[in-house]
Amino acid sequence: MAAESTPPTDHDPFALAAARLRQSVRPEGGRVEGLATKLPERVVGDAAYSLATLPQRALAAADRFHRTGEYDPAPIVEAATLMVGAPLTPKGALGSSAQRLPMDRASVEARMRQMNMAEEPFYRAEGSILNRGGRSASDRVPVRRLFSRAIDRPRRQSPAKQATAWSTSIGSTLPRRSTFISR
């Protein structure tokens, strides 16, 4: 008895996989460019090209105006927009300089006064009188919230150094020992 030959399968999974691969590599009707490649190729490329050729186009427009009397303001307007910014340009983007605050000293001080900021400078004050002692631990202030107008305020010292400093300062105001003896 002859062996029965297996009938050809209607749904060969290998044939289907090969068809999918062929379709993805070379689809019928040719490949269509997607958005992911179209955007950087065209939009960004166009912007870079227009930025690079801006001086050249501006000079060409001026030259044309000199020779023919026809003036094309587009390159100049484009350059001005680039410098001062368009109305909807986000902050930080190229051409957003119109939204920047003036940083000269007078302008900053005027804004400072507008915000009720004290004009005299303050410095961090670790040895502030506000941070010494207190009835409870909650009375002690975080150092980051203590400020002093004096820049040369001494830093907090160890108790031994502090005692030495106090005895030195007090001793200098007391009469000398020899004065007591002579009396």
Add this chain to the structure above:
Amino acid sequence: MVNEYRLNLAKAFNLHQPVTADQYARIVAAMNEKNPRVAADMVDMIAPGKSVVEWLSGYARQFPDQPAAANGAHLFQMLKAHSGEPAAVLQRAGFDAIDTGAGDVRKLTGQGIRSKDAVFDPAPRARR
């Protein structure tokens, strides 16, 4: 290098300047939230026989700039004697800093502290 700061002292409680009736009333009202008995004593101290916080509030609305205490240091000592957290009482009263007048300032909140190199943009953060 020493960092330099600019502080907003518009709402500072000044220890070396007289306390106005408006400030005193705000502090008494803040004390009244936690300790009504002390608040009544504080009213009685400047208006003997009154002892009513609401009366002081009405008086402060009529004469807000009238001095009520000789200086802020006396009032601060009183707060320290009767409250475990005198700074918290001042903060509830609307103050955000304590100015000693001797050059030291204690900020009660993190507001109103800027580096000298700040931009000082008065626009609200949401509009920037």
